[in-house]
Amino acid sequence: MMALLTVNNLCTTFSTPEGVVRAVDGVSFSLERGEALGVVGESGSGKSVTVMSLMRLIATPPGRIESGEAIFEGRDLLKLPEANLRSIRGDEIAMIFQDPLTSLNPFLTVKRQLTEVLETHRRMSPKKALTESIHMLELVGIPSPAKRINDYPHEFSGGMRQRVMIAMALLCRPKLLIADEPTTALDVTIQAQILELIADLRHEFGTTVILITHNLGIVAEVCDHVAVMYAGKIAEYGKMGEIFVRPRHPYTQGLLRSLPRLDEKRAARLESIVGQPPDLTLLPTGCAFHPRCEVKSEHCLREFPSAVRFGDHHYAHCWHAEDRS
Amino acid sequence: MNDILLEIQQLKVHFPIFKGTLFPREVGAVQAVNGIGFSVRRGETLGLVGESGCGKSTTGRALLQLIRPTSGQVLFEGKDLADMQGEELRRMRRHMQMIFQDPFASLNPRMTVGDIVAEPLVTFDIASGKELQTRVQHLLHEVGMDPKFIRRYPHEFSGGQRQRIGIARALALNPKFIVADEPISALDVSIQAQIMNLLADLKERHNLTYLFISHDLAAVRHLSHRVAVMYLGKIVELASHDDIYSTPKHPYTQALLSAVPIPDPAVQKKRERIVLRGDLPSPLHPPAGCRFHTRCPYAMPHCIAVDPPLRDYGDGHFAACHIFDTPPPSKL
Numbered sequence: 001m002m003a004l005l006t007v008n009n010l011c012t013t014f015s016t017p018e019g020v021v022r023a024v025d026g027v028s029f030s031l032e033r034g035e036a037l038g039v040v041g042e043s044g045s046g047k048s049v050t051v052m053s054l055m056r057l058i059a060t061p062p063g064r065i066e067s068g069e070a071i072f073e074g075r076d077l078l079k080l081p082e083a084n085l086r087s088i089r090g091d092e093i094a095m096i097f098q099d100p101l102t103s104l105n106p107f108l109t110v111k112r113q114l115t116e117v118l119e120t121h122r123r124m125s126p127k128k129a130l131t132e133s134i135h136m137l138e139l140v141g142i143p144s145p146a147k148r149i150n151d152y153p154h155e156f157s158g159g160m161r162q163r164v165m166i167a168m169a170l171l172c173r174p175k176l177l178i179a180d181e182p183t184t185a186l187d188v189t190i191q192a193q194i195l196e197l198i199a200d201l202r203h204e205f206g207t208t209v210i211l212i213t214h215n216l217g218i219v220a221e222v223c224d225h226v227a228v229m230y231a232g233k234i235a236e237y238g239k240m241g242e243i244f245v246r247p248r249h250p251y252t253q254g255l256l257r258s259l260p261r262l263d264e265k266r267a268a269r270l271e272s273i274v275g276q277p278p279d280l281t282l283l284p285t286g287c288a289f290h291p292r293c294e295v296k297s298e299h300c301l302r303e304f305p306s307a308v309r310f311g312d313h314h315y316a317h318c319w320h321a322e323d324r325s
Numbered sequence: 326m327n328d329i330l331l332e333i334q335q336l337k338v339h340f341p342i343f344k345g346t347l348f349p350r351e352v353g354a355v356q357a358v359n360g361i362g363f364s365v366r367r368g369e370t371l372g373l374v375g376e377s378g379c380g381k382s383t384t385g386r387a388l389l390q391l392i393r394p395t396s397g398q399v400l401f402e403g404k405d406l407a408d409m410q411g412e413e414l415r416r417m418r419r420h421m422q423m424i425f426q427d428p429f430a431s432l433n434p435r436m437t438v439g440d441i442v443a444e445p446l447v448t449f450d451i452a453s454g455k456e457l458q459t460r461v462q463h464l465l466h467e468v469g470m471d472p473k474f475i476r477r478y479p480h481e482f483s484g485g486q487r488q489r490i491g492i493a494r495a496l497a498l499n500p501k502f503i504v505a506d507e508p509i510s511a512l513d514v515s516i517q518a519q520i521m522n523l524l525a526d527l528k529e530r531h532n533l534t535y536l537f538i539s540h541d542l543a544a545v546r547h548l549s550h551r552v553a554v555m556y557l558g559k560i561v562e563l564a565s566h567d568d569i570y571s572t573p574k575h576p577y578t579q580a581l582l583s584a585v586p587i588p589d590p591a592v593q594k595k596r597e598r599i600v601l602r603g604d605l606p607s608p609l610h611p612p613a614g615c616r617f618h619t620r621c622p623y624a625m626p627h628c629i630a631v632d633p634p635l636r637d638y639g640d641g642h643f644a645a646c647h648i649f650d651t652p653p654p655s656k657l
Contacts, residue, residue, distance in 0.1 A: 042513040042514060042515060043513055157604045157605075159604055160604065187376035187377055187540065187605070188376065188540065188542070188581060188584040188585055189376065189580060189581060189584050189600075189601045190376075190604070191584065191586075192583075192584035192598060192600050192601075193600055193601075195586070196598075196600055214513070214514055215514075215586065216514075216588035217585065217586030217587050217588045217593075218586050219588075220586060220587065220588050220589055220590045220593045221586045221593050240590055241590055241591075244588065244589055244590050244591075245591075254515065255514060255515060256588060258514070258515060258517070258518035259514070259518070259543065259588055260518075260521070260543040260544055260546065260547035261543060261587060261588065261589075262542060262543050262546060262570060262582065262585055262587060263587050263589070263592050266546065266547060266566070267547075269522055269525065270518035270521055270522055270547065271518070272515070272516075272518035272519040272522055273515040273518070273519075274519075276483045276485060276486065276516070277483065277513055277515065277516070279483075292515075
């Protein structure tokens with residue numbers, strides 16, 4: 001079966017006063033229909049810039065998509081004319097963001113913001129768009145949607161606002177839903193509600209999902225595949241079960257070891273990864289993780305590791321990935 | 326039980342809301358903290374967890390008198406801080422320090438790292454000149470920072486390093502008690518473990534007592550001896566870290582624990598999750614009776630009428646709920 005989205009060698013740079021920063025540096029992956037891919041990484045690892053580049057939402061300047069392709073159902077998103085892209089955004093590919101308060105328009109009622117999507121993309125009559133919008137609000141679990149649809153975003157609580165965002169994203173039944181830290185601003189009990197909602201909707205509409213998060217627990221709950229990013233590159237990619245049970249990259253291993261867990265006996269000390277996340281303007285040579293790596297060698301300082309494969313769908317960019325299996 | 330460093334009784338913090346410009350009158354109050362009590366033993370880490378708006382930060386600040394309590398007592402080594410004013414209170418402050426959540430907002434961008442860490446020592450007239458310099462270098466070394474950074478400014482450091490600077494400042498006066506208010510929430514995952522280890526090391530070395538405030542239940546479990554769970558300005562459960570995580574009694578604690586995603590797909594699949602319905606009610610008009618009844622899966626008519634007291638169910642496991650004659654099984 002043909003993949004829904006294939007990204008090849010995506011590079012995005014930003015020019016800053018300190019020089020040109022390679023925020024995304026040669027990222028490739030592909031997404032099957034119906035799959036949920038988790039992209040994890042720390043701040044500055046390039047996870048958000050990767051998906052913003054796919055949607056061509058990078059402000060230029062200072063940002064620039066240097067190279068690469070992103071084939072979505074036979075069309076290269078990076079080369080499409082802006083007009084064609086606009087009909088894909090919000091229709092075939094939808095996005096939800098971390099902070100629903102800043103991504104909804106505070107001056108417009110929820111009704112206006114929802115119906116606008118359907119009137120633009122689906123050329124629906126206002127009346128039909130309203131019925132459809134109310135139905136979608138009901139589906140995402142907003143109580144008395146016919147009444148609440150007339151409210152402004154600030155009249156909703158944080159969790160409800162995120163539901164409105166999800167409703168808006170799903171109005172056109174997108175083939176791909178990109179969720180960028182959708183629950184980071186929410187409390188755990190509300191986060192649980194939203195994750196359950198995303199899982200239900202995936203089940204119902206068969207939507208393909210890219211979920212960006214720094215929380216490995218969320219990935220374990222929602223995703224089938226995981227890409228671990230570090231300093232603009234994918235450090236490790238694989239099936240979720242594989243990554244959590246047999247992580248191969250020292251960074252993935254370190255991350256998993258450093259988390260205190262509710263289901264295990266309490267350790268006296270946490271095994272932390274030493275050092276700081278890299279400064280993108282002063283990236284280390286070779287493998288960018290080497291200053292923090294316990295198993296580095298001379299080779300790691302000189303050359304970025306090629307992918308070492310473990311089975312069909314699991315690879316790690318590490319010269320020493322094989323040694324420690 | 327005998328060596329209690331800090332004890333609070335019937336602590337209330339209400340923020341009044343006024344209406345009218347010419348003759349403002351009080352029209353209500355946000356009941357951020359509503360009559361809570363607990364004690365912290367010397368050398369203990371007490372974890373305080375809860376969701377946003379539950380009053381955990383307000384509690385931390387009220388303990389240090391950064392926000393004056395509306396009523397209630399805060400006894401630090403037997404002396405009531407809530408009664409103290411001016412110089413007397415200022416003298417007590419050196420024994421109690423705070424570590425803040427946001428290392429970007431809690432350090433003055435115009436001061437050098439050296440000045441930031443030295444400031445408490447200067448304010449309390451403890452050291453000057455050469456000795457001050459040595460002390461600051463020693464403090465930086467202690468939190469894992471290179472003392473050569475003394476002349477640099479906060480913006481030159483990453484989040485984790487800034488948090489270390491904030492910790493050095495809190496340590497400067499050799500305090501007995503530190504309130505750490507979400508000290509790791511703003512940090513990257515790989516840095517959180519470093520800071521938790523640092524806090525644990527410093528506690529050992531200086532015999533510190535912590536109030537560790539966080540919404541991250543796994544982090545609280547890792548660092549705390551006992552844990553208090555807050556909901557809408559009240560403590561709903563308080564127990565040793567083992568008990569609260571293995572046999573949580575209050576339905577809210579159970580839901581909170583089951584909502585935490587565990588980074589292991591095999592474990593995740595087997596867990597049964599309790600998803601709470603609805604949102605946190607407004608602390609301006611908290612529900613009558615038990616404040617949790619609007620979201621509680623086990624709510625009974627009794628819960629709407631009577632606010633359950635925090636009761637001891639043996640071994641210092643406190644809970645405030647009406648259903649505990651037959652506790653429901655743990656769902657973690």
